[in-house]
Amino acid sequence: MEFVMPCIIAFIVCYALIKKVPVFDAFVVGAKDCIKMIFTLAPTLIGLIVSVTMLKASGVLDLLTDLLSPVTDKIGFPSELLPMTLLRPVSGGGSTALLNQVLSDFGPDSFLGRCASVIAGSTETTFYAIAVYFGAVKIKKIRHTLFAALVADFTAAIIAVLTVNLFFQGRV
């Protein structure tokens, strides 16, 4: 499975070379853009990860988890994933910080770690995206966009748990 990565990389660079693209220059431009983006993001991430670590250490997240588990256990959804799932449509940085928390608390290859990874990989920051896209064209009446987007986020959470269960049964 991992071999897909080198294959994709090889395909892209070979194709580009054949098409006479200055491959390494392009690579450097892309990598530089990414570094700039990471430097821009770093302060946000530091602030949010500190606040999430504090929240976790205070025990408030566990309290929230325990409070909500009667409801979520009934549908088979792990309550430990609730904070991240609920924060995901609202804040990309915050939910990344919570993802990091879940991955380090339970291990990246655990059931919870995998579920959290799938949820994070299948959703975007809904509120932010809606604000940006409709804000750019100055449209205030978004009709059912938010509702549909939140349904998508909710579905992602449920399906994520189902697929991880399906694919990784007994290999946790």
Next chain:
Amino acid sequence: MISYIFVVMIAISVIGSVILGTTAEVSGAVMDGAQSAVELIISICGMMCLWSGIMQVAKEAKLTQKLSKLFAPLLSRLFPDVSKDSKAFSLICMNVSANLLGLANAATPLGLQAMQELKAQSDTDVATDSMVNFVVLNTASIQLLPTTVAAMRDALGSRSPYDVIFCVWITSVLALFSGLTVSKLCCAFGRDKWSL
């Protein structure tokens, strides 16, 4: 918005720690948090930059354009009121291809341009069906390779960071499908009732 989240989290942790008796843990968390944040950033930096570089190569080799031609038939069914030859449609295709390849920096400007074209076509203050579907499409992340998540898993010692890829594909597609279905249903049930 982010200020509220930040302040609320800190306030709740401090107050909560007093109530729950975890003040020592929270004090430690301040420093541990800052350290682990930097460790995270450094450990994912390499992978992300590598991927970003490769994707820039793909972009300059016009692979995004090739990919978008593949999606035209599918996308024209999602956006029936946008004609296949219009600038809006080609921008929509490019945005979807860029998102697929994980080129968020390219996808967002293309998406914004697409929205502007859609607005120019409709000339009302209300979101058209195409606009709604397009934004839903963008808020449901469809990526071929979830590089950021994989980089984070790898940084924390995962044996195989991409082993969740099939789960991610299935989940993304089903989530998008549910969002678009709800959207079509809302459109069918009348425009006036769902203004949010």
